Amino acid sequence: MPVNVPMNMIVPVDPSIAVVIPCHRVTRHILSLLNGIGREVRHIIVVDDCCPDRSGELVTALCRDPRITVITHADNLGVGGAVMTGYRHALALGADIVVKLDGDGQMDPALIPQFVGPILDGQADYTKGNRFTNIEDVRAMPAARLFGNAVLSFVTKASSGYWTLFDPTNGYTAIHAAVLARLPLDKIRQRYFFESDMLFRLGTVRACVIDIPMAAIYGDEESGLKIGRVLGSFLKGNLVNVGKRVFYNYFLRDFSIASVQLLIGIAALVFALAFGLHGWIASVDTGTPASTGTVMLAGLPVIVGMQLLLSFLAFDIAAMPNRALHPLLTPRLRARSTAGPKAEPELRVVDAA
Secondary structure (H helix, E strand, C coil), rough: CCCCCCCCHHHEECCCCEEEECCCCCCCCHHHHHHCCCCCCCCEEECCCCCCCHHHHHHHHHHHCCEEEEECCCCCCHHHEEEEEEHHHHHHHHCCCCEEEECCCCCCHHHHHHHHHHHCCCCCCCCECCCCCCHHHHHHCHHHHHHHHHHHHHHHHHCCCCCCCCCCCCCCEEEEEEHHCCCCHHHHHCCCHHHHHHHHHHHCCCCEEEEECCCCCCCCCCCCHHHHCCCCCCCHHHHHHHHHHHHHHHHHHHHHHHHHHHHHHHHHHHHHHHHHHHHHHHHHHHCCCCCHHHHHHHHHHHEEEEEHHHHHHHHHHCCCCCCCCCCHCCCCCEEEEECCCCCCCCCCCCCCC
């Protein structure tokens, strides 16, 4: 006869964890990375994104780990495109949690349990690394990198709605499969902007996201991401996503007092700018100083508009998702605490493609 078990006695059981590794010019590091992935991982998906060094062929020839599947792109789709291919394959394999690692050796696979843990505990739907929590690591970074990450982090906060997150270009991530299946993978950006775009898409489904402190491993690898080169495109992409997010959350899906504050605040500032500019031009043309009433009529809407926009911002920060979505979508990762001892994950041999 079934026994009803209280929710506080329900504990996570063995999940099916898949690791996705996009590969492009990483032949010096990919083998050591694969060797460091622990037995808690059931599937390892290596995506050769039309690598000129043929990373996929190297893995196929030298790796005998039955967990590994190699997928090769005929054309280079970018790191985001490679990750989306890996995500789709992980979902097809029935993975419960999908971890993404870069193949350049900068991400320690020993940290995988730390990224998966909050998802198993029902605290988060998506976890990502943050290299800026340790002050010693921050001091070692070049000033240009710190400034670029600060700017990108701020605009990504606005575009995604996750105001407490930092280090948006960090590619060490883990996601619950039930939440991943709700994302429009074909719409997520395929190049370097995909991490920021992922956060935007996660925000649209109200997924809970948290940062995981980590230290990057810097060696002789060369990063293809140059802050100065991509800063403009990142800013443009985030600004577009700001508009989309505000429209989706405050006008399409809901209409609240925050929506009214935003509309009136913007209208007040636009009126103040137009009226003040008109008055200033008239004053210059006539040589007559603007009257006190004119100045007040231009200044008061600025004060009111700024107050309303600050109120809207406070509402938006408070509305950030803080409860995991995946427990509502699937109970598959939970079982009774009396289920018995933890079993070793059953490995399935998958032929390399």
